[in-house]
Amino acid sequence: MQYLVSVIDDKSNPGSTDRQPAISAFNERLVAEGYWVFSGGLADTTAATVIDxxxxxxxxxxxxxxxxxxxxxxxxxxxxxxxxxVLKxxxxxxxVCDRKIEVRPFQ
Known part of the structure; x- marks a missing residue:
């Protein structure tokens, strides 16, 4: 089964680039163990556009x-x-990323 794993931020802890090597290593492990399908960081919310x-x-x-x-x-x-x-x-x-994580299965 596939799961969407969302990284939740609140701007109170802007993080730092020093976390990137640990995140990259975690991603490499996910790939090696067959769990990784896709990942991506998102631009700040100020770059968003809503279409209705x-x-x-x-x-x-x-x-x-x-x-x-x-x-x-x-x-x-x-x-x-x-x-x-997935929860583990x-x-x-x-x-690793010092953020809250939300897990949701795809239907």
Whole structure:
């Protein structure tokens, strides 16, 4: 089963580039163990554009969809046999990137 593993940030701890080697090593381990499908960091929420085309014409709005203290900073997609494996890896991911992690299975 595949899982979306979201990295949640709140701008209170901007992180630093010194975490990148540990994150890269963690990603390499995920690849080697067959869990890694995809990963990517996201630009700041100020770079977001929301498109709403439910009406007569599309409306584009600058900024995030929701005003919130927390936001999505990056994602992984992992393939794993069960949720227990993913939760164990997610706990490691949280420590490695110093962020909260949300895990959701794909339907």
């Amino acid at each position: 085309n439910r009406g007569e014409q599309a409306v584009l709005t600058d900024g995030p969809f929701v005003e919130s203290k927390e936001y999505l900073a990056g994602v992984w997609v992992w393939e794993a046999p069960d949720l227990d494996v 890896l997610a706990a490691e991911a949280s420590k």
